[in-house]
Amino acid sequence: MAKIQVSTNINNESVEYLCEPHDTMLSVLRNQLDLTGSKESCGSGDCGSCSVILDGELVCSCLMLAAEAEGSKLETIEGMSEGGKLHALQQKFLEKAALQCGICTPGFLMASKALLDHNPTPTETEVRFWLAGNLCRCTGYDKIVKAVLEVADDMKESA
Secondary structure, eight states, X not given: OOOEEEEEXXXXXXXXXXXXXXXXXXXXXXXXXXXXXXXXXXXXXXXXXXEEEETTEEEEXXXXXXXXXXXXXXXXXXXXXXXXXXXXXXXXXXXXXXXXSSSSHHHHHHHHHHHXXXXXXXXXXXXXXXXXXXXXXXXXXXXXXXXXXXXXXXXXXXX
């Protein structure tokens, strides 16, 4: 099969890559582009560890074909921090100990960012609903939810 050339924007940088028609976005991110923050845990879209933001929408990169990124804007966990400064969500996850082994953390952070991009003042119920597609086997969810709510409160206060 002929490879497909894809031109896209990843973390605010123009990127081109070649992929097979069946390659997932996750495999291209990790194996070709050395963006290994997104994790493969289930490979079936059930755990959220591979979550990225595509044109403003949260998607599981293990379910997305790499060719589908043509002309799109993709955000990965590597693009969350700016100039070495952690994103407010990353900082709050550290402060609240909202992580342990780290496999699920990139997906939770991307899902949390997507939520706050869409709704900067979510309720606890909305946070829990939004993050329901992410599974954590270590921490439970309370610290994660509290971290997201505190960032939302901080954003509201600074606005």
